[in-house]
Amino acid sequence: MSSPIFVLVPGAFGTPSAYDKLVPYLEKAGFATMPEPYPSCNHSNPSIASCQEDITSLREKIILPILEQGSDVILVVHSYGGAVGGAAATGLDKKTRAANGLPGGVIGLIYIAGNVLLEGESLIQAVGGAYPPYIKTDKPSPGLSLIEPAMDVLYNDCGQALAPELEAAVKPHAQLAFETGPTAPAWADAAFEGRRTYIRTEDDCCIPASLQDAWMEKSGVKWDVVHFKSSHMPFVSKPKDLAEQLVKSANGYLAL
Numbered sequence: 053m054s055s056p057i058f059v060l061v062p063g064a065f066g067t068p069s070a071y072d073k074l075v076p077y078l079e080k081a082g083f084a085t086m087p088e089p090y091p092s093c094n095h096s097n098p099s100i101a102s103c104q105e106d107i108t109s110l111r112e113k114i115i116l117p118i119l120e121q122g123s124d125v126i127l128v129v130h131s132y133g134g135a136v137g138g139a140a141a142t143g144l145d146k147k148t149r150a151a152n153g154l155p156g157g158v159i160g161l162i163y164i165a166g167n168v169l170l171e172g173e174s175l176i177q178a179v180g181g182a183y184p185p186y187i188k189t190d191k192p193s194p195g196l197s198l199i200e201p202a203m204d205v206l207y208n209d210c211g212q213a214l215a216p217e218l219e220a221a222v223k224p225h226a227q228l229a230f231e232t233g234p235t236a237p238a239w240a241d242a243a244f245e246g247r248r249t250y251i252r253t254e255d256d257c258c259i260p261a262s263l264q265d266a267w268m269e270k271s272g273v274k275w276d277v278v279h280f281k282s283s284h285m286p287f288v289s290k291p292k293d294l295a296e297q298l299v300k301s302a303n304g305y306l307a308l
């Protein structure tokens with residue numbers, strides 16, 4: 053049996069290069085990886101962006117082609133990536149695929165401070181109905197937003213020496229992606245019982261751990277919670293420890 057492929061879905065304001073420090077550790081452990089962007093990051097036309105556009109893109113361009121080749125997928129989603137990945141995996145679990153005579157399946161969902169959104173619930177609703185102060189709207193242009201100050205909000209456990217590199221990695225994000233809701237989430241399905249991991253980032257200044265807890269509670273399903281001492285960006289600040297945890301979770305799913 054070939055090992056599953058980690059599909060690494062970034063959060064908002066970030067590109068797949070956010071995972072550059074993590075990928076080598078996963079590959080050393082024998083896993084293939086696929087870090088993928090979606091349209092709303094620095095959208096070329098933010099007036100047509102939506103969470104659904106991101107979901108469809110991830111599902112059709114990335115996940116389905118891997119499954120169709122007969123490989124299994126473990127979805128690793130960060131922050132807003134949880135809104136996208138959660139819904140992109142719906143109906144793609146292995147049991148449902150097999151029942152329909154289809155190869156491959158999504159065998160695990162790993163949320164890293166991921167947004168747990170109900171069907172139709174936008175990210176803005178899930179954070180209390182208003183933009184948090186660190187999201188600067190209509191910047192650098194109408195319909196796009198930036199997160200500032202990035203070092204304080206995202207990278208509070210990374211050395212200031214990295215500021216030029218890390219600040220440059222922050223990209224504008226289409227606001228409509230945050231204001232529109234996803235379709236039904238995969239995590240709600242019984243097929244993912246025992247296959248949901250939540251990496252709870254304890255020193256997170258972007259999505260506080262208490263909000264992460266509230267989201268898990270709201271979901272009404274069981275998550276294996278990993279208490280991880282890091283900022284919002286553990287794949288930057290603690291890539292080796294995070295990779296070890298992802299491999300451990302993957303092996304747990306494979307043993308089920």
Ligand SMILES: *[C@@H]1O[C@H](CO)[C@@H](O)[C@H](O)[C@H]1NC(C)=O
Pocket residue numbers: 094095096222223224
């Ligand atoms: C965003 O995309 C535009 C083109 O639509 C490009 O000119 C700009 O450099 C990009 N911004 C960043 C920060 O990547």
